[in-house]
Amino acid sequence: MLNNFSVKWDKFIVNLIDKGGYKQVLDGLGNTIEVAILGLIIGMIIGTVIAVVSVMPKYPVLPYKMQNLFDKFLDKFPKKPLLRVVTLYYVFYAIMWVLQRLPLILDKICTLYVALFRGTPVMVQLLLGYFVLFPSMGIKMTALNASIIIFGLNSGAYVSEIMRGGINSVDGGQLEAARAVGFSYSASMLKIVVPQAVKNILPTLGNEFIALIKETSIIGYAGALDLVFAFKQIGTSSYEYTVPYIVLSVIYIVLVVFITILLKIMERWLAKSDRRH
Amino acid sequence: MIDVINLHKSFGKNEVLKGISTTIEEGEKVVIIGASGSGKSTFLRCLNCMEDPTSGSIMFEGEDIANIHVDINRHREKIGMVFQQFNLFNNKNVLDNVMLAPYSLGKKKLRALKKDPSYNGPKTAKELKAACRENALKLLKRVGLEEKAEAYPSTLSGGQKQRVAIARALAMNPKVILFDEPTSALDPEMVGEVLELMKELANEGMTMVIVTHEMGFAREVGTRVLFIDDGKIAEEGTPEEFFGNPKCPALKDFLSKVL
Numbered sequence: 411m412l413n414n415f416s417v418k419w420d421k422f423i424v425n426l427i428d429k430g431g432y433k434q435v436l437d438g439l440g441n442t443i444e445v446a447i448l449g450l451i452i453g454m455i456i457g458t459v460i461a462v463v464s465v466m467p468k469y470p471v472l473p474y475k476m477q478n479l480f481d482k483f484l485d486k487f488p489k490k491p492l493l494r495v496v497t498l499y500y501v502f503y504a505i506m507w508v509l510q511r512l513p514l515i516l517d518k519i520c521t522l523y524v525a526l527f528r529g530t531p532v533m534v535q536l537l538l539g540y541f542v543l544f545p546s547m548g549i550k551m552t553a554l555n556a557s558i559i560i561f562g563l564n565s566g567a568y569v570s571e572i573m574r575g576g577i578n579s580v581d582g583g584q585l586e587a588a589r590a591v592g593f594s595y596s597a598s599m600l601k602i603v604v605p606q607a608v609k610n611i612l613p614t615l616g617n618e619f620i621a622l623i624k625e626t627s628i629i630g631y632a633g634a635l636d637l638v639f640a641f642k643q644i645g646t647s648s649y650e651y652t653v654p655y656i657v658l659s660v661i662y663i664v665l666v667v668f669i670t671i672l673l674k675i676m677e678r679w680l681a682k683s684d685r686r687h
Numbered sequence: 688m689i690d691v692i693n694l695h696k697s698f699g700k701n702e703v704l705k706g707i708s709t710t711i712e713e714g715e716k717v718v719i720i721g722a723s724g725s726g727k728s729t730f731l732r733c734l735n736c737m738e739d740p741t742s743g744s745i746m747f748e749g750e751d752i753a754n755i756h757v758d759i760n761r762h763r764e765k766i767g768m769v770f771q772q773f774n775l776f777n778n779k780n781v782l783d784n785v786m787l788a789p790y791s792l793g794k795k796k797l798r799a800l801k802k803d804p805s806y807n808g809p810k811t812a813k814e815l816k817a818a819c820r821e822n823a824l825k826l827l828k829r830v831g832l833e834e835k836a837e838a839y840p841s842t843l844s845g846g847q848k849q850r851v852a853i854a855r856a857l858a859m860n861p862k863v864i865l866f867d868e869p870t871s872a873l874d875p876e877m878v879g880e881v882l883e884l885m886k887e888l889a890n891e892g893m894t895m896v897i898v899t900h901e902m903g904f905a906r907e908v909g910t911r912v913l914f915i916d917d918g919k920i921a922e923e924g925t926p927e928e929f930f931g932n933p934k935c936p937a938l939k940d941f942l943s944k945v946l
């Protein structure tokens with residue numbers, strides 16, 4: 411593999427610099443980072459929604475104001491069953507019934523979503539989405555945008571689990587104490603529980619970002635230009651893959667090490683704010 | 688002040704409270720004792736609906752707060768609670784722990800209050816914050832922790848945490864405070880400072896409901912003692928007759944173990 415390395419290296423440099431391969435490499439690097447960052451942002455939005463649904467209390471109870479409105483409204487209907495059918499009483503009752511169970515229903519949907527996206531490889535999702543589902547729904551988009559959406563949807567499933575774990579790791583007494591002084595459930599979560607959960611979540615989210623950076627190496631299969639795709643082209647044009655693939659690995663390592671250092675700094679900063687006096 | 692009428696609570700098939708009825712009058716110091724698993728903590732937690740009762744009523748200020756159609760948050764502001772594990776807000780410093788609820792909840796009511804011509808409290812969020820801060824500092828001074836105002840809960844001892852928790856409950860200006868085994872998680876040398884503070888509160892006339900294993904404290908501070916056994920009130924009375932002349936065999940058995 412390494413015989414004639416200097417010859418291979420010279421070939422690679424000619425392809426990279428003189429024949430303009432570096433433009434593709436830079437574009438590919440930009441796309442790799444773009445898919446990972448935007449994918450993580452979409453993933454965080456979806457993940458937050460799923461995590462909120464999954465930690466919400468599941469009793470079939472509406473907020474008391476809404477419930478009182480429904481009670482007053484339903485009370486105005488006649489009592490005779492036949493008249494109730496005519497006046498659509500049962501339709502309104504069914505709406506209330508479904509609303510009461512909305513958190514439960516949403517939770518089931520989210521569970522299914524997470525199972526689907528964690529149960530299939532992201533490459534299958536990309537191929538299925540870009541070549542089959544999006545076209546059949548009449549959605550036209552570039553391979554890059556499709557990759558961003560697929561990676562966002564996929565990472566949403568993982569991020570939701572990270573966030574759920576982070577929220578559950580906060581001692582239940584914190585929520586209880588906030589409720590006991592009179593905060594509503596949502597205010598207690600926002601003011602007390604979530605700020606504590608974020609500290610637990612951030613380092614794990616960083617790992618998710620590293621994983622995403624590496625996973626995006628498959629978007630070439632949908633025809634999007636990323637780092638792997640760019641270096642493969644350089645290899646193809648000279649029938650010489652050794653150096654391009656080694657350099658490609660080095661670039662990934664440098665990227666990941668760089669992000670790891672950033673994460674370490676962030677973690678240290680978070681730990682410091684934990685010890686403040 | 689709190690009327691408990693035929694309170695039942697089940698966790699799944701496990702019935703913990705089997706019909707409790709009692710009335711807590713203003714100024715009373717009700718001490719609840721019982722073996723672990725008897726339902727005494729569950730009973731206390733039902734009083735502010737931290738546990739939703741399965742059936743029965745809890746009348747507070749003319750409303751049945753066990754009814755899920757009632758805005759429980761509004762009533763909880765007037766029912767303070769002190770926990771065994773302190774449960775101070777870990778992401779807030781001591782001062783913020785005490786002033787967070789009066790400020791955040793007070794801010795919401797400001798608009799409605801301003802319309803009331805007889806209202807002469809703080810009129811803007813800024814004034815309200817200053818007032819809440821001043822009150823919080825006063826309460827911290829009261830519990831002897833004013834120099835810890837900027838400290839975070841993780842740096843406090845158990846006794847200090849519990850005193851902050853009591854200040855936090857007092858900051859809402861509650862009508863009654865519920866204590867759920869407030870000294871059970873403390874190191875022995877810190878129990879005294881918390882009990883001392885509770886005694887002071889009692890002497891000032893605060894209505895208190897206390898679940899505790901401190902029999903000496905129950906005898907000294909309580910105006911009425913309830914013994915809960917198997918989800919029911921097995922015996923109640925003044926501390927003198929309760930400890931001096933226990934009638935129910937379960938209570939006699941319990942007292943012989945703890946005294």
